[in-house]
Amino acid sequence: MKREEYLRDLKLKLEQDDFAQVEQAIAYFNDLLEDRMADEGMDEDTAVASMEPIEKVVAQLRENPAQRRTGIGSEPLVPGVRTINARADQVRHIHVRDRNMRLRVIGEEREDILIRHPESEKVRYQFTLKDGSLSLIREDLPITWQLFVLDSLAREMREVILSVPRDLAAEMDLRTSNARLTLDDVTLWGKITAATSNAALGLSHVSAKSMALKTSNGTLLLTGVSAQLELKATTSNAKLQVQGAASPILNLKTSNGTINVESLRSDDITLTTSNGSVKGELNGKMADWSISSRTSNGKNSLPPMSQGGGKRLSAHTSNASIQLKFAGDAVADPPEARPSPDGFH
Amino acid sequence: MDPQLKRGLTDACVLALLSRGDSYGYKLVRDAAELMPLSDSTLYPVLRRLEEAGALGVYSQEHAGRLRRYYRITSQGRAQLAGFAREWEALGKVYTFIRQMEKENRIHQDMEAIKP
Numbered sequence: 001m002k003r004e005e006y007l008r009d010l011k012l013k014l015e016q017d018d019f020a021q022v023e024q025a026i027a028y029f030n031d032l033l034e035d036r037m038a039d040e041g042m043d044e045d046t047a048v049a050s051m052e053p054i055e056k057v058v059a060q061l062r063e064n065p066a067q068r069r070t071g072i073g074s075e076p077l078v079p080g081v082r083t084i085n086a087r088a089d090q091v092r093h094i095h096v097r098d099r100n101m102r103l104r105v106i107g108e109e110r111e112d113i114l115i116r117h118p119e120s121e122k123v124r125y126q127f128t129l130k131d132g133s134l135s136l137i138r139e140d141l142p143i144t145w146q147l148f149v150l151d152s153l154a155r156e157m158r159e160v161i162l163s164v165p166r167d168l169a170a171e172m173d174l175r176t177s178n179a180r181l182t183l184d185d186v187t188l189w190g191k192i193t194a195a196t197s198n199a200a201l202g203l204s205h206v207s208a209k210s211m212a213l214k215t216s217n218g219t220l221l222l223t224g225v226s227a228q229l230e231l232k233a234t235t236s237n238a239k240l241q242v243q244g245a246a247s248p249i250l251n252l253k254t255s256n257g258t259i260n261v262e263s264l265r266s267d268d269i270t271l272t273t274s275n276g277s278v279k280g281e282l283n284g285k286m287a288d289w290s291i292s293s294r295t296s297n298g299k300n301s302l303p304p305m306s307q308g309g310g311k312r313l314s315a316h317t318s319n320a321s322i323q324l325k326f327a328g329d330a331v332a333d334p335p336e337a338r339p340s341p342d343g344f345h
Numbered sequence: 346m347d348p349q350l351k352r353g354l355t356d357a358c359v360l361a362l363l364s365r366g367d368s369y370g371y372k373l374v375r376d377a378a379e380l381m382p383l384s385d386s387t388l389y390p391v392l393r394r395l396e397e398a399g400a401l402g403v404y405s406q407e408h409a410g411r412l413r414r415y416y417r418i419t420s421q422g423r424a425q426l427a428g429f430a431r432e433w434e435a436l437g438k439v440y441t442f443i444r445q446m447e448k449e450n451r452i453h454q455d456m457e458a459i460k461p
Contacts, residue, residue, distance in 0.1 A: 025389060028370060031414055032385050035371035038409055052386055060386035086407035112407075127405065129412045 003033050006048045013058045023126070025061070084115040084127050084136070088165050092132035092190075098176040099138055102159035103196070105174065107166035107186030114163040136160070171209070181215070201235065211247075220254070239276070258320070270314045277320040282313070285328035289313040295322050353429065355383065355391050356400075360426040363401060363418040370414065392416060400425050 171190025261280035400422035
């Protein structure tokens with residue numbers, strides 16, 4: 001019998017026996033099988049043959065009433081923080097799927113990846129490490145559990161923290177919702193995809209091959225970030241603030257909020273909002289840029305359209321002003337923001 | 346063996362092994378053999394029980410390209426182990442007393458038997 005068959009049959013029997021936390025038990029017996037192969041050099045068939053018969057396992061577990069499912073909330077679980085530790089050089093992809101939970105990525109002087117996540121009766125995660133892909137996924141509980149089981153997690157436990165080496169040859173795909181998502185002090189060789197909702201998204205001193213950042217109804221704050229190919233950051237109903245960003249293509253978008261930029265290094269910048277101003281300072285001179293800009297009911301320091309140098313700048317808003325200066329023009333008087341005679345530029 | 350007694354012994358056995366250092370499921374089963382027979386399916390509920398009681402913690406660490414689950418004794422677990430040792434000291438006195446009583450009874454019976 002193969003390992004998959006053994007575990008599948010065991011799972012079926014445990015489920016039929018109304019056993020609590022079947023997945024945890026299966027993970028335990030899978031560990032035992034893999035350890036037999038790793039520690040004793042057994043092949044898969046021999047390892048399975050050395051395991052207890054499934055009937056005996058089920059009978060043994062049946063003797064422990066604490067393992068029996070007796071109703072909603074009957075699975076005893078001490079709320080707390082669990083840790084996962086993996087060698088960074090074997091991880092090429094980090095995949096996190098969460099919800100209603102803060103998510104923090106912190107670059108540190110270390111060679112491993114340490115993930116700390118909370119766990120309680122309502123908050124559970126599945127993690128895997130396979131073929132270089134490290135995955136942490138929040139489990140979906142039955143809706144009845146979500147309604148009736150009180151969440152016993154302490155406030156300070158409500159976050160997932162990934163401590164990673166400052167220089168990491170991997171890409172990240174991070175998603176949560178209704179909670180803040182931040183990355184600090186890390187250089188990734190691959191792409192960063194980070195998304196949350198109804199909360200702030202912040203990156204500080206982060207580099208990657210490319211970045212796709214998205215939140216909604218929350219501030220998006222970028223400080224000292226760089227992307228080799230493209231940086232795209234989107235939010236809505238909130239401000240978008242950038243203090244130092246470098247990328248060949250920069251695309252910053254929000255709505256009903258201001259865009260405030262400082263020290264951008266890029267040859268292709270798109271700044272789009274509505275009902276909020278666009279302001280800040282760009283590198284180079286205005287003459288370096290081919291500009292497309294437009295606002296309504298507001299002042300605009302840029303020409304609506306100009307064919308300048310090889311760089312491209314697009315700045316659009318409505319019901320607010322566009323006040324962008326160029327560091328290279330600072331010695332001269334900056335173009336004065338002027339009201340449009342007809343209200344449009 | 347009385348189930349409660351056996352349960353207490355297996356808990357103490359696992360905690361004692363972990364007090365030597367963090368370990369994982371299969372190693373615990375192997376190492377326990379020097380103290381008492383412990384099968385895979387006997388160990389699982391013990392680990393769950395101790396974890397739920399806060400006597401041990403669980404973490405995962407990469408090993409040979411996969412995540413292996415390790416168990417670590419907590420300060421609460423060490424206190425439980427120390428409490429277990431104290432209880433057994435008291436039990437040891439009762440045990441010694443019982444053996445002494447058995448010995449005296451045997452002597453008494455032998456003397457009765459050799460009475461003329």
